[in-house]
Amino acid sequence: MSSSNSSEPPSSSIPQIENIYASIIIFGLSFSGCIFNVLAGIVVLRNPILKNAFGALCFSHTIANFGVLFVFCLWVTPTTIIQYKYTELTFGKILGQINILFWNACCYSHLVISLNRFLTISMPTKVNTLFNYRNTCLIIGFVWSMAFGHIIPYFWRDTCYVAYDPVSWTWVFAVSPCGDVITTYTDYYIRQIFRIKGM
Numbered sequence: 001m002s003s004s005n006s007s008e009p010p011s012s013s014i015p016q017i018e019n020i021y022a023s024i025i026i027f028g029l030s031f032s033g034c035i036f037n038v039l040a041g042i043v044v045l046r047n048p049i050l051k052n053a054f055g056a057l058c059f060s061h062t063i064a065n066f067g068v069l070f071v072f073c074l075w076v077t078p079t080t081i082i083q084y085k086y087t088e089l090t091f092g093k094i095l096g097q098i099n100i101l102f103w104n105a106c107c108y109s110h111l112v113i114s115l116n117r118f119l120t121i122s123m124p125t126k127v128n129t130l131f132n133y134r135n136t137c138l139i140i141g142f143v144w145s146m147a148f149g150h151i152i153p154y155f156w157r158d159t160c161y162v163a164y165d166p167v168s169w170t171w172v173f174a175v176s177p178c179g180d181v182i183t184t185y186t187d188y189y190i191r192q193i194f195r196i197k198g199m
Contacts, residue, residue, distance in 0.1 A: 019080055019166075023077050026077050030072035030077065033069040034070055034073055037062050037066040037069065040058070041062045041066070052131075054116055056137075057109065057116055057136065057140065060105070060140045060143065061105075061106065061113060064109055065102075065106055067098065068099060068103050071095055071098060072099075075095045080166045083167065085166075087164050087165065090157060092163045095164070096154070096161060096162035096164060097155075100150060101147050101148060104147035104150045105143060105144055105147035107194055108143040109143055112140075112143055153178055156178065159179075160176065160182065161174045173187070
C-alpha cells in the first residue's frame with residue numbers, strides 16, 4: 001500500500017498549491033488595497049486642500065476602487081482557494097455585475113480626473129468655473145450613470161452575465177449572443193479606447 005502511495009505523481013497536489021498561492025496574492029493585494037482606499041477616502045474628506053472638484057472626483061474614484069477590491073477580497077479569494085464550482089449561480093452573477101459596475105466607475109473616474117488635471121494645467125483661470133460644485137456633482141453622477149448603464153444587460157442573468165471562474169482565475173462572460181456583444185463591444189473596444197486615450 002505504501003508503494004502505491006509513493007508511485008502517485010506529486011503533480012496532483014500542484015494545482016492546489018497554486019490555488020493557495022494565488023489566493024494569498026489576491027487576498028493580500030485586495031485587502032491592502034481596501035485599507036489604503038479607506039485611508040485615502042478619510043484623507044480626502046479631512047484635508048481642507050481637497051475640498052474642491054479634484055477632491056470630490058478622487059473620493060468617487062476611491063469608492064469605485066474599494067468596491068472592486070472588496071469583491072476580490074470576499075468572493076474571488078475564497079472561491080479560488082476552495083475551487084468553488086458554482087460561481088455561475090445567481091449570487092456569483094450578482095457579484096460579477098457589482099464588480100463590473102465598480103470597475104467601469106473606476107475607468108470613467110480616471111478619465112474625468114485626467115480631464116480635470118488637464119484643464120487645471122491648460123486653463124488655470126477657468127477651471128474653477130468649469131468644475132464648480134454643480135458641474136462636479138453632475139460629472140460624478142454621469143460617471144456612475146455610465147457605469148450603471150454598462151451593467152443593465154446583466155439583469156437578464158440567464159443569458160447575460162459575468163462570473164468568476166476559480167479554475168482559470170478569470171472573469172468569464174456568458175456564452176450567448178449577449179455575452180458576445182458585451183465581451184466585444186463594452187469590454188474589449190471600450191478598454192482599447194481607454195488605452196489609446198491614456199497614451
